[in-house]
Amino acid sequence: MTAHDRTDVLVIGSGFGGAIPAYHLAAGGASVVVLERGPWLTADEFDHDFKFGSSSTRVFEFTMGEGMNVLGGNCVGGGSVVYFAAMPRAPQFVFEREGSLGHRMWPKSITRESLEPWYDRVAQALPITQSTWDDVTYAGGVFAAACDHAGRTANPVAAAIDTDLCTNCNWMMSGCKFDAKRSLLLNYLPAALDHGAQIRPLHEVQRIERSPEGDFLVHYTVVDPVDYRVQVDAGVIEAKIVVVAAGAAATPVILQRSEENLGAMPPAVGRYFSGNGERLNTAILNEDRVRDVLGLDRGDGLAYAANQIGRGPSAASWDRLDGALPEFSRYSLEQLYFPPGFGTILAQAPDAEGPSWFGVDKKEILRRWQSWLTIFIMSEDDNEGVFGPPPETGNAERISMQMLSRGSLRYEPSANTRHGWALADADIRDILERDGLARVMPWTNEVIGAYTVHPLASCRMGDDPETSALDDTNELRDHPGIFVTDGSAVPGALTVNPAFTIAAIAERAVPNIVRAAQARGVDVRYLGSLPATARVSRKAPVTVTGPDGQPVTVP
Amino acid sequence: MDTNDGLTADQVMTLEAYADTIIPGEKRDPTDRAVAGEVSGGGAVASGAVELMLTPEGGLAGTLDSLAEGLNEHARHYTARIGLDPDPTVPPFVALAFADRVALAQELLAPGHPEQELWVALAMFSAMAWDTGAHMSTSDALASGHPGLTSMGFMPPESDGVWRFPRFSYGRALAAIHPRTTPRGDPQ
Numbered sequence: 001m002t003a004h005d006r007t008d009v010l011v012i013g014s015g016f017g018g019a020i021p022a023y024h025l026a027a028g029g030a031s032v033v034v035l036e037r038g039p040w041l042t043a044d045e046f047d048h049d050f051k052f053g054s055s056s057t058r059v060f061e062f063t064m065g066e067g068m069n070v071l072g073g074n075c076v077g078g079g080s081v082v083y084f085a086a087m088p089r090a091p092q093f094v095f096e097r098e099g100s101l102g103h104r105m106w107p108k109s110i111t112r113e114s115l116e117p118w119y120d121r122v123a124q125a126l127p128i129t130q131s132t133w134d135d136v137t138y139a140g141g142v143f144a145a146a147c148d149h150a151g152r153t154a155n156p157v158a159a160a161i162d163t164d165l166c167t168n169c170n171w172m173m174s175g176c177k178f179d180a181k182r183s184l185l186l187n188y189l190p191a192a193l194d195h196g197a198q199i200r201p202l203h204e205v206q207r208i209e210r211s212p213e214g215d216f217l218v219h220y221t222v223v224d225p226v227d228y229r230v231q232v233d234a235g236v237i238e239a240k241i242v243v244v245a246a247g248a249a250a251t252p253v254i255l256q257r258s259e260e261n262l263g264a265m266p267p268a269v270g271r272y273f274s275g276n277g278e279r280l281n282t283a284i285l286n287e288d289r290v291r292d293v294l295g296l297d298r299g300d301g302l303a304y305a306a307n308q309i310g311r312g313p314s315a316a317s318w319d320r321l322d323g324a325l326p327e328f329s330r331y332s333l334e335q336l337y338f339p340p341g342f343g344t345i346l347a348q349a350p351d352a353e354g355p356s357w358f359g360v361d362k363k364e365i366l367r368r369w370q371s372w373l374t375i376f377i378m379s380e381d382d383n384e385g386v387f388g389p390p391p392e393t394g395n396a397e398r399i400s401m402q403m404l405s406r407g408s409l410r411y412e413p414s415a416n417t418r419h420g421w422a423l424a425d426a427d428i429r430d431i432l433e434r435d436g437l438a439r440v441m442p443w444t445n446e447v448i449g450a451y452t453v454h455p456l457a458s459c460r461m462g463d464d465p466e467t468s469a470l471d472d473t474n475e476l477r478d479h480p481g482i483f484v485t486d487g488s489a490v491p492g493a494l495t496v497n498p499a500f501t502i503a504a505i506a507e508r509a510v511p512n513i514v515r516a517a518q519a520r521g522v523d524v525r526y527l528g529s530l531p532a533t534a535r536v537s538r539k540a541p542v543t544v545t546g547p548d549g550q551p552v553t554v555p
Numbered sequence: 556m557d558t559n560d561g562l563t564a565d566q567v568m569t570l571e572a573y574a575d576t577i578i579p580g581e582k583r584d585p586t587d588r589a590v591a592g593e594v595s596g597g598g599a600v601a602s603g604a605v606e607l608m609l610t611p612e613g614g615l616a617g618t619l620d621s622l623a624e625g626l627n628e629h630a631r632h633y634t635a636r637i638g639l640d641p642d643p644t645v646p647p648f649v650a651l652a653f654a655d656r657v658a659l660a661q662e663l664l665a666p667g668h669p670e671q672e673l674w675v676a677l678a679m680f681s682a683m684a685w686d687t688g689a690h691m692s693t694s695d696a697l698a699s700g701h702p703g704l705t706s707m708g709f710m711p712p713e714s715d716g717v718w719r720f721p722r723f724s725y726g727r728a729l730a731a732i733h734p735r736t737t738p739r740g741d742p743q
Contacts, residue, residue, distance in 0.1 A: 048718050049694070050687035052612035089741040123739075130740040133728045141725040148730035155732045158740050167719035177717065229614075296725060308710055309720040318733045321742045332742075340686035340707065345679055354657055358577045358664075358678060360594055366578075366686070369707035399676075400614035446666050447675055496742065 007033040007198075008522040009513075010218045010239035012205045012254065015078020016499060017245030017486025019188040020122075020506040021513055023531050026195035030517055030524040033237055034197060035220055037204035037246075037394070038075035042185065042537040046175030050341065053226070056174040057402040062342075063249050063395065064404070067449035068275055068385055068411030070249040071342070074403075076201050076540070078247065079487075079499060080183040081175050083453070084312025085160040086334070087128045087500040089119050093323030093330065094494050099383055100416065105491040107463050107472035110505075118504040125530045126182040128500070131156035131314065135163055138298060138306035139373055140315030142285065143335040143431075145294040146438075150431040152319050157334065161311060168310050170337050179537055190538050191531030201540060204231075205254055206393055208242055208482065209261040215520075216242045216481065221393060227401040231393070240520040241481055241513060245506070248273065248455035248488035249407065250395035252469075255459065255476070257390045266477040268469040269459050273385025273409060275452030277331065277493040279377040279421050279445075280338075281428045282347040283438035284368055293435045305370040312337050313376065313497075320427070321495055328416040331379035331424045332496050333431075338374060346443035346451075347372075357444045373438065375428050379420035380493045383457055385411040413450060454498045459488035461505075473512035474505070481516060485509045560609050560616060565646045566623035567605060572649045573626055574604035574681035576656040580702065588645050591653035597702025603691065604684035608677070615680060622677055625670070633659045 008030040011018045018034055026032040039058055047054040059075035060082050073079040092112040097105045122128070136144065136156050144154035165180035172181055179186060189199065202223045209217040215238055222233035244251050252270035259265050290296050291303035298306065316334040323330075337343065349361035356362065365372075388408035391397050396407030413421075425442050432438040443451075462468025465477055470489055476482040485506040487498060494501055514526040562570075571589035580598020582590050590600050609616050623646075630647035633639075633655065641650035651659065663674040683689050685703030688696035696704055697711045712718045735743040 048712060048716065049692050050689045051692050052607075052610050052689050054692075057612070089737075089739075091742040134724060134726055136725070136729070137723050138725060141729050144729040145725075152730070153733040154730035155736055155740065167717075167721075168723040169718035169720065171718060296729075298722065298725070300722070305708075306723075309723050315730075318736075318742045321733075340704070340709065341683050341689070344686045345682045355661055355664075358660070358682065359657055360579055363578050363594060363596075363598065363685075363706075366703075367706050367708075369709070398614075401612045404614065447664065 004236040004238055005033065006238045007031045008239065008517060008524065009241045009243060010035065010216065010237055011243040011245060012218070013078060013245035013247060013486060014076045014184070014189060014199060015073060015080060015245060015247060015486060016184065016503040017506050018078065018243065019184040019192065020503060021243045021485055021510055022197050023188040023192040023195070024510040024526065025513065025517070025524060026192045026197035027529055028514060028524040028527050030522050032192065032197040034192070034199040035203040035205050035218070036076050036199060036201050037223060038073070038201065039225055040076040040199065040201035040540040041175055042539055043177055043179045046177045048169065048171045048174070048177065050339070053402070054174065059175050060173065060403050062404050063407045064448060065407050065409030065411060068409050069448050069451040070409070070455045071451065071453045072247055072249060072455065076199055077184040077189060081185065082173050083499060084172060084336070085181050086157045086313045086497040087160050088158060088496045090494040090496055090501045091321045091323070097327060097380065097492055099327070099492055101467055103464065105462060107461055109472045115504050115508065118507040119500060121507050121530060122500060122503040125187050125533070126160040127533065128158055128160045129163065130158050136314045137168060137310030138304055139310050139337060140313065140335045142290060142294065142296060142304050142373060143375065144315045145296055146431050146434070147317050149294060150434055152317055152431060154315050154317050157313055157316050166311055170308055170310050170312070170339065172311055173339060179535065185537035186534045187531045190534050193538070204394055205246065206257060207254065207261070208258040211238060215240050218242060229398040229401060240522055241483070241517045243513060244482060244484045245486035246395070247486055248458045249409065251484055251486055251488040252387050252458040253390045253395040256387065262479060266465065266469040268467055270387035272383040272457050272460055272467065273387070273411065273455065274381050274383045274457040274493045275385065275411065275450055276454035276456055276498060277377065277379030277381035277417060277420055277495070278452045278454060279379070279424065279450070280336070280443045281375045281377070281425060281440050282443065283373040283375060283428070283432045283440045284350070284365055285371045285373055285438045286436055287371055289436045293437055307337065307370050307372045310337055328380050328420045329423055330495055331377055331420055333424065333428060334376040334378065336374045336376040340369070343374060344369070346447060348441040348444050350439040350441050356441070357447060373432070377421065377424040378493070378495050378497065379424055380495060381417040381420070382414040383492055384414055384417065385409055385458065387458065411450060454487070456487045456490045456498060457492050459484045460491040461489050462491055474509035475512065475516065481520065483509060483513050483516070562620055562623070566620055569623040569626050569646045569648045570605055570608060570619060571600045572656060573660070573677060574599035574684065576660045577678045577681035578602070578685040578703070579653070588649055591656065593653045596706055599681040599685045602685040602701060602703040603688055604681045607684040607690040608680050610690050613680065615676065622673065625673070629659060629663060
C-alpha cells in the first residue's frame with residue numbers, strides 16, 4: 001500500500017455543514033483536513049463580471065437533473081460564498097411536519113425550541129444582523145408596500161451581511177468583493193485554520209472505504225483550477241472520523257459510490273430529496289401605478305426601476321407561515337434578485353401570443369428588466385427527489401469547464417407540491433396584480449423542470465430507519481464514524497431560507513462527532529467556543545502535497 | 556469553407572438563425588439572411604451568440620457543427636411536412652420564415668421532444684448572449700454598447716469597474732410586520 005496522509009477527522013466540503021465541525025474539532029484538539037472540490041477565492045478575486053471564467057462561473061455550480069436543477073456553491077466556503085445570506089429561523093410547525101410519511105419527519109429530539117441555542121450560536125458567530133426598514137432595498141420595499149396594499153404583512157429579513165460595508169451591488173452570487181457578506185471565509189474557516197485545520201481546495205472526494213484497521217480511507221481526485229472536467233491528480237487520506245458535507249446534491253452520490261466497499265447504505269441515502277418547495281415568479285411593475293397606488297418615490301424622479309440595486313432578498317411575506325394551516329399549503333414569499341441569465345431565461349412574458357420564454361414577446365419584457373420584481377416561493381414539497389446510479393466521478397457529468405453539469409437526480413413534483421405552488425402563485429398575483437401594479441407570471445417549468453437553490457434531505461435525519469439515513473446525532477445508520485452535517489441531513493422543506501437551520505444542525509451535531517472521535521482514541525474535547533470573526537477574507541495558506549509528495553498547484 | 560473554429564459559413568448562419576429565433580433582432584445589413592429582422596434593435600446574434608457558443612469554457616463548441624446540421628435536418632422535415640418551397644441557396648433552417656423558425660423551435664424545445672435538452676442548451680446560450688454577454692467582460696460589453704445589456708437598462712459600474720449603489724432604500728416602514736414575529740425578527 002502506498003503511503004498516504006492521515007488525519008483524525010476528514011471533512012468533505014467546506015460549506016456550513018463542513019466548516020462548523022471543522023472549526024470545533026480543530027479547536028478541540030483533533031487534526032482536521034477539509035477537502036473542498038471547488039477553488040479557494042477571497043474578496044479581491046470575486047469579480048463583478050458575467051464573463052465565463054470569472055468568479056461567477058468558478059464558484060457556482062448548476063447541476064441539471066431530470067425534472068430538478070440544483071444551484072449551489074462550488075468553492076471554499078460553499079453556499080455561504082454565493083448565497084444571499086438571508087437568515088430566518090424555520091417556523092415551529094416545520095419541525096412537526098409529516099410530509100407524506102404519516103409520521104413525524106424530524107427526530108423527536110429536534111424542535112424549534114431545542115434548536116434555539118444552536119441557532120443562537122450561529123447568529124453570534126457569523127454574525128447575523130436583524131434588519132430594519134432602512135435596510136430594505138427598493139425591491140423589498142415595493143414588495144412590502146404591495147403586501148400592505150393587499151392587506152398583508154411583510155417583514156424585513158435578517159441577514160448575515162455587514163450593511164456598513166455593503167454597496168448593494170447585487171453581485172453577491174459571484175462572491176462578495178467587499179467582505180460585507182459574512183460568509184464562512186470570515187469566521188468558522190479562518191478560525192479552523194488558526195487551530196491547525198487544513199483546507200485543500202480543488203480536491204473532489206470520490207469514495208470512502210474502510211481500512212483493514214477499521215478506519216476510513218477517503219479517495220479524492222484533484223481538479224484542474226480552470227477546467228473542472230480535467231483531473232490532475234488523485235490520492236487517499238486515512239481518517240478515524242469522516243464528516244460528509246458535500247451538499248445535498250453530492251453527499252448521497254459519494255455514499256452511493258462507497259457502497260461497494262462500505263456495504264449497503266440505508267435506504268434513505270439518495271432518496272427524499274427536497275427542493276425546499278422552491279419556485280419563482282416575475283412581476284413586471286407598472287412604474288406609474290407604483291407611484292400612484294403605493295405612493296413610492298425614490299426621490300430621483302423614479303418610482304422603482306431598481307431591479308439591479310440591492311443584495312438579494314430584503315423583505316418577505318410570512319402570512320402563510322401558519323401552523324394552523326394544513327401541510328402543503330404553507331409557504332413564505334420573499335422578494336429576491338437573480339442576475340441576468342439565471343434570473344431571466346425562465347421568466348415568461350404575460351399574454352404572449354407565441355412562445356412566452358423566448359422570442360418577440362420575451363424580448364419586449366426584457367426591455368423593461370429594471371422594472372422586474374422577482375418573488376421567491378419557499379413551500380412544502382413532497383420529498384420527491386431520487387438519485388439514480390452515481391456517475392463515474394463527482395456528483396454529475398461536467399458539460400462546461402465550470403458551473404454546468406448533468407447529474408442523476410430525478411424529481412417529479414407530486415400533487416401536494418403542485419398544490420402549494422398553485423396557492424402561492426395565486427397569492428403573488430393577488431398581491432401584485434391588484435390595481436394594475438404589475439403583471440405576474442411564474443417561471444416556466446417546461447424547459448428544464450423545477451429548480452432549487454436550497455437542496456435538502458437527500459440523506460436525512462429521522463427516527464425511522466426506513467425513511468431516514470441518519471439518526472438524531474447525524475451519524476449514518478449502520479456506518480458508525482461517518483457523520484452527515486449538510487443540507488442533506490435536513491429532513492424536508494423549511495418554508496424559509498435553510499442556511500441558518502443547516503448551520504444550527506451542524507453546530508448541534510458537533511458534540512456527537514466529538515464523542516465518536518473520542519471513542520476511536522482521538523484526543524479531542526468539545527469546548528463550545530465560537531470562532532473569532534475576521535474583517536477580511538484570507539488567502540489560501542497551504543501548499544497542497546499530493547500523494548506522491550509533489551506539491552499540487554492551487555490558485 | 557471554414558470561418559469560425561471549424562464551422563462552415565452555412566453552419567454559422569444556421570446557428571445565428573436559431574439564436575435570432577430565441578432573442579430576435581434587426582438585420583445587420585440588407586443582405587442579412589440569418590437574422591430575420593422581425594423586431595428593432597440588436598438581438599442575440601448582435602449580442603455575440605455565436606461567439607458565446609464557441610467559447611471553450613462553455614463546453615458546447617465541439618458539438619456546434621452537429622447541432623447546426625441537426626437544425627437543418629429538422630428544418631427539411633418541417634418544410635416537407637408543411638409543404639413549403641424553401642430557397643435552396645441558404646441552409647434549410649435559414650430558409651424558413653421567422654414564424655416557421657419559431658414554430659419549429661417550439662417543437663424542438665417542447666417537453667417530451669427526444670432532443671429537447673440539446674435545443675434548450677443552444678437556446679440558453681442564445682439568451683445568455685443577450686442577457687449577459689458572457690463571452691466578454693461585462694464592463695467592456697457595456698462600454699461598447701452591448702445590445703442586450705443596453706436594452707435591459709443594465710446600469711454601468713463606477714469608474715473603477717465596480718458596481719455600487721449608495722441609494723438603495725425608500726428608508727421607511729412600508730408594511731405592518733407579521734403579528735407572530737419574534738423579538739429577534741424571525742417567524743414564530
